[in-house]
């Protein structure tokens with residue numbers, strides 16, 4: 001008899017069983033390019049899409065199948081496809097679902113490499129790519145054309161932090177038969193029930209919280225609909241987007257602590273954000289849990305947590321040179337892309353160059369709050385703020 005378990009419990013208790021006579025907690029790392037068949041008949045009868053059997057390393061081994069199943073479980077989805085990076089997972093969606101003559105809507109605050117990919121699809125692949133106001137909500141209905149196939153959303157935008165009205169976007173898209181794909185990396189899948197809000201495809205950069213060690217690149221696409229999963233899987237096979245089993249193991253190893261780490265990032269980030277909000281040098285703190293963050297009301301309605309990533313906008317009296325000196329003066333916060341690892345990071349962004357519609361004159365710096373003591377991070381920020389004018 002098994003009783004229903006919470007996601008936290010199922011992350012700790014895997015269904016994997018080791019070979020007879022051996023018992024330990026970790027999933028074994030099964031490396032393989034060649035997978036062996038017992039006979040020609042077995043080789044001929046086995047389908048690469050059949051998850052109850054194995055055919056070739058590109059399509060997975062018991063290690064990656066285990067990871068896929070657990071990621072689908074976290075999101076409350078049914079299927080999962082792994083890709084060699086978060087960006088590869090985004091590309092997989094675009095190449096699986098779009099063809100020449102189609103139209104795709106991408107939020108204007110989207111993760112920049114996804115925009116770069118969109119521009120490439122428009123320039124070289126005959127796909128119409130349009131960027132929409134991330135706060136358009138139900139208004140997206142007016143943008144949908146007869147050839148629109150896909151709407152991307154990012155919740156929230158991972159630099160400027162606008163939280164979209166996902167249920168409104170999904171309703172408007174579905175009314176016109178258009179699919180919605182969500183970059184759900186910010187919530188790690190633990191603080192947003194994306195499928196319950198209507199999303200069709202959940203994308204995760206496992207590079208962030210799921211791996212948690214700043215040492216792995218991987219992406220995932222989770223779906224509930226089997227026909228949609230088959231399309232993604234076919235593109236995965238055609239593009240040859242295999243992943244390494246050592247990397248899959250590293251993500252599996254980190255999953256049991258995912259919720260606990262996320263909660264710790266969240267608690268630390270809220271403390272640091274609240275402190276920054278009280279500082280005269282800072283004009284705005286773009287943290288979805290703060291009322292001044294655009295779309296905060298949707299965060300309150302739809303999310304159960306916030307993680308460690310948010311941005312600050314300096315008072316417009318500080319030049320880029322001054323805020324660069326602030327970032328350079330930080331000691332505990334290191335300078336580097338990505339997030340979701342144990343170490344705090346700071347990255348300045350040139351918003352006017354990224355978004356033609358960007359209104360704020362102040363400099364934006366994005367912070368990833370790691371797992372250090374938040375009071376030490378605040379002390380680090382306080383010293384660096386003094387260097388603004390020093």
Ligand SMILES: *Cc1c(COP(=O)(O)O)cnc(C)c1O
Pocket residue numbers: 084085086087088111154158183185186205206207208217218219338
């Ligand atoms: C990091 C990130 C990605 C891409 O992940 P990679 O594994 O670095 O390719 C996509 N979307 C968001 C929001 C991200 O933060």
